[in-house]
Amino acid sequence: MSQGITIGQYMPGNTIVHRMDPRSKLISLLVFIGGIFTVPGFPGLMVFLVLVLLLLFFSRVSYRQVLRGLRPIMVIVFLTLVLHVFFTKGGVVLWRMGQFTIEYDGVHLGVFTALRLITLVFYTMLVTLTTTPLDLTGALEYLLKPLKYLRIPVSEMAVIVMIALRFIPTLMEESSRIVKAQMARGADLGGGNLFRKARALVPVMVPLFVSAFRRAEELATAMEARCYRPGIRRTSLRQSRATLTDYLIVAASCLLVVGAVFIT
Amino acid sequence: MFLEVNNLQHTYMPGTPFEVHSLKGVSFSVKRGEFIGIMGSTGSGKSTLLQHLNGLLKPSGGEVRVDGKPLFGGSISLKKLRTRVGMVFQYPEHQFFAETVYQETAFGPSNQGLPHAQVVGRVKEALHQVSLDYEQIKDRSPFQLSGGQMRRLALAAVLSMEPEALILDEPTSGLDPRGREELLGHIEKLHREQGLTIIMVTHRPSELVPHVNRIYIMHRGKMTLCGIPAEVFSRSRELKEMGIELPAPVHLVEELRRRGYNLSPGKLTTEEVCKEIATKVTTPEEECE
Numbered sequence: 001m002s003q004g005i006t007i008g009q010y011m012p013g014n015t016i017v018h019r020m021d022p023r024s025k026l027i028s029l030l031v032f033i034g035g036i037f038t039v040p041g042f043p044g045l046m047v048f049l050v051l052v053l054l055l056l057f058f059s060r061v062s063y064r065q066v067l068r069g070l071r072p073i074m075v076i077v078f079l080t081l082v083l084h085v086f087f088t089k090g091g092v093v094l095w096r097m098g099q100f101t102i103e104y105d106g107v108h109l110g111v112f113t114a115l116r117l118i119t120l121v122f123y124t125m126l127v128t129l130t131t132t133p134l135d136l137t138g139a140l141e142y143l144l145k146p147l148k149y150l151r152i153p154v155s156e157m158a159v160i161v162m163i164a165l166r167f168i169p170t171l172m173e174e175s176s177r178i179v180k181a182q183m184a185r186g187a188d189l190g191g192g193n194l195f196r197k198a199r200a201l202v203p204v205m206v207p208l209f210v211s212a213f214r215r216a217e218e219l220a221t222a223m224e225a226r227c228y229r230p231g232i233r234r235t236s237l238r239q240s241r242a243t244l245t246d247y248l249i250v251a252a253s254c255l256l257v258v259g260a261v262f263i264t
Numbered sequence: 265m266f267l268e269v270n271n272l273q274h275t276y277m278p279g280t281p282f283e284v285h286s287l288k289g290v291s292f293s294v295k296r297g298e299f300i301g302i303m304g305s306t307g308s309g310k311s312t313l314l315q316h317l318n319g320l321l322k323p324s325g326g327e328v329r330v331d332g333k334p335l336f337g338g339s340i341s342l343k344k345l346r347t348r349v350g351m352v353f354q355y356p357e358h359q360f361f362a363e364t365v366y367q368e369t370a371f372g373p374s375n376q377g378l379p380h381a382q383v384v385g386r387v388k389e390a391l392h393q394v395s396l397d398y399e400q401i402k403d404r405s406p407f408q409l410s411g412g413q414m415r416r417l418a419l420a421a422v423l424s425m426e427p428e429a430l431i432l433d434e435p436t437s438g439l440d441p442r443g444r445e446e447l448l449g450h451i452e453k454l455h456r457e458q459g460l461t462i463i464m465v466t467h468r469p470s471e472l473v474p475h476v477n478r479i480y481i482m483h484r485g486k487m488t489l490c491g492i493p494a495e496v497f498s499r500s501r502e503l504k505e506m507g508i509e510l511p512a513p514v515h516l517v518e519e520l521r522r523r524g525y526n527l528s529p530g531k532l533t534t535e536e537v538c539k540e541i542a543t544k545v546t547t548p549e550e551e552c553e
Contacts, residue, residue, distance in 0.1 A: 012281050062280070180320045181359040184351040186343060186375030186425065203371065206361035210407075 009065075010132045016245075017059035017130045022139035024246035028253040029127050035257030036120050044260035045115060051256070052122040061129045069125045070118065077114045084110030133165040138236065156230050163219070171212060178207045266331065266429065266461060267294040267317060267349075273325035274312050286312040288485040289326065296428070299455050299462045301472035301493075304482030305507035310465045311354070313482070314431050317463065318342075318349040347376055350427030354434045356418030357406070365391075365409075365417060366402040372425040390424035391417075393458075394450050412443030416450065423454070429461035430454065436471060444471075469497065469511040473532045481508060494530050513537040 012018075017025075032048065039045050056066060084106050091104030128136070141158035148154050179189060182203045189200050274287040286309045294300050304310045315321040316328050319335045319342040328335045330345060353359065362368040366387060373386040391398045394416040401409075406417055415435070422430065435451065436444040452475050454460045466472060472479055472493060479496045481489035483506040489496050497503070497514050504510075510518070513534050517527050520541075527544055531537045 064279075177353065178359055180315065181351075181353045181356070182371075183320060184318060184346050184353070185372040185421065186347050187371070188343070188375065203359075203361045207359050210360075211358055 009129070011061055011065065011129050013060055013130065015059045015130070017055060017126065020249065021242045021246045022131050022135040023142055024242055024250050025127055025131060026136070026139045026143060027250050029123055031250070031253045031257055032123050033120065035260060036116055036123070039116075039261050042112065043263055045112065045119065047256070047260045047263075049115065049119045049122070052119060052126060055126055056122065059126065059130050061126070065129060066122065066125050069129075070121055073117060073121050077117050080117070081110040081114045084113060134162060137162045137165065153231065155234065159230075167212075167215065170215070171208070174211055175204065175208050178204050178211075265293050265329075266296040266298075267463075268329040268332070269293065269313075269316070269326070270329070271326035272313070272316060272323050272328065274309075274316065274321060275324045276312075278324070286485055287316075290482075290485070290487050291326075292480055292487060292490070294429075294461060294463060296461055297455075297459050298478070299476045300464070301476040301479040302463065302465045302482060303467070303469065303472070303479060303508055304465075307484075308482040308506075309485040310482055311433055314351065314433055314463070314465060317431055318346045318351050320346075320351070347372065347425040348427055349429045349431060350422040350425055351431045352419055352422050352433065352435055354437060356421075356435075357411075357414035359418070360406040360414070363405060364403050365396075365406050368406045368417065369421050369424050372421060376425060386424045386426065387420075390420040393423055393454065394420045395446075396420065412439055412446060415439060415443065415447055419447070419450065427460070429463065432462065432464040434465055434467065436466065436468070467509075469493075469509060469514075473497075473511055481506065493532055497532060498529060 032052075036045070036048055039048065056063075085102055086106065088106035088109050089101070089103050090106070091108070093101050093103050094107065095102040131139075137158050140161075141154055144152075144154045144158075183189065187200065187203055189204070269290060269292050272287050272290045273285070276282070276284040276286055290309070290313060302310055302313070312321065316323060316335075319328075319340075322336055330340065330349070333340050335342070335345070360368055362371065369387040369390055370383050373383045378386070387402075388398045391401065396413065396416055401413075406414065409417060419435070430451070432451065436447055439447065448471055451462060451464070455462050455475065464472070464476075476493060478490060479493055480487055481496060481503070488506060489499060489502065497510055500510055500514070500518055509515075511532055513536070514529075514532060517529060517531060517537055517540070521527055521529065525544065527540055531540050
């Protein structure tokens with residue numbers, strides 16, 4: 001049942017990274033993303049890469065999970081690498097075949113961009129693997145609060161995102177149950193050409209939608225029964241509190257990013 | 265032996281912090297034509313066990329055998345097996361997808377690759393077995409039926425594959441008393457008249473008592489008790505510890521015995537207990553004299 005885990009799913013733990021305030025985690029993440037994109041050369045990028053590997057190690061997330069998260073982006077990484085290697089020109093010619101050359105700048109830039117992307121994914125994985133989706137949306141809501149003055153319904157959007165996240169595992173479980181039930185009735189899922197595959201999905205998709213709508217209806221009733229009204233000031237059960245450590249970490253990440261950008 | 269389970273183990277999501285050992289070495293066997301009841305509190309592994317019986321889950325350890333042949337790594341076709349060992353999930357009406365009752369019931373036999381005429385015959389027979397009127401109901405939407413009818417249709421949708429065994433996971437949950445009564449009646453009739461092997465999981469002991477050959481009690485991934493109903497329900501203290509309720513009549517006799525009434529234990533149904541109490545309790549007239 002390893003398919004029960006989605007990429008980047010929160011893995012419970014009790015390390016410094018897990019305990020950090022989600023808001024400072026998110027800010028640091030944004031700072032690092034900015035840093036990764038502005039850093040012009042290898043030495044600075046290496047600082048970021050080594051740091052994130054250390055953090056991943058200390059937060060004790062399973063390396064298998066991290067590698068799984070890397071898989072979907074590998075295509076893009078590979079593509080940028082190949083494109084740069086073959087089409088970016090400049091520097092020493094490393095290999096020549098007729099008109100066709102591979103030059104130093106191409107290889108350099110290809111490897112650099114690929115590493116940049118991988119580092120980026122590592123940082124996001126570090127945050128999503130150590131923070132519950134609930135905390136993450138809470139933090140996002142907090143950080144987007146200023147947008148309220150532009151009459152953007154931030155809290156409502158956060159509730160929508162939270163509900164969506166909350167129901168991903170539920171719907172996955174539901175779909176696996178429906179798949180099993182139809183298999184028990186001799187359904188052949190997968191196999192055959194595209195048309196047959198699509199047809200075979202009907203007995204799974206219809207009940208899944210029916211149940212999703214039923215759940216939505218039940219949830220709406222339950223929320224109304226508890227007096228939920230959109231656009232009202234609401235306190236939350238779990239107040240995240242930023243400690244001194246959190247401020248220090250944010251400050252340190254800022255310094256680090258500035259430093260890393262300057263050394264290269 | 266029809267179905268054999270040897271030292272079955274199952275672990276969900278091994279190697280992650282979410283790892284759960286759902287079954288920790290379960291063994292039991294079922295003969296053809298038996299009616300078996302399985303009880304256990306939530307999370308005891310009942311549903312996981314059931315899903316192994318027709319190959320929907322692959323064991324992490326141990327094995328399941330049907331007619332002596334192992335389910336995995338042997339010569340058994342899982343697709344064929346699933347039509348022989350019919351499975352009715354909990355809330356089976358949540359799997360309805362077809363536009364009409366006919367299509368819903370015909371899904372199983374069509375998947376078996378039967379010719380149209382035979383499928384029609386199977387559908388008629390299956391609906392008849394659960395007392396749904398074919399002509400009247402075949403073109404209606406399954407979503408428009410009443411709760412009890414939906415449940416019976418779900419049962420028919422499995423019966424139409426003509427299975428040799430029926431596995432039922434809490435078939436009566438969410439039904440009103442009358443719907444429950446009707447459904448149990450149909451299940452019992454299938455067992456008695458068609459000789460179907462039945463394995464049924466339930467939370468209500470009273471649903472098992474009159475019909476079953478044996479009851480298995482599961483607790484935390486293990487089979488902890490097994491025997492005929494009278495044996496199993498005489499172990500009231502152990503059952504209580506495992507969070508399993510006694511049949512109401514048994515509970516009553518036990519309470520009365522504790523208060524000093526001289527009633528003999530081992531009576532399981534309301535009728536038996538009524539008779540027992542009626543013969544043992546002195547009448548008011550006698551007391552007056």
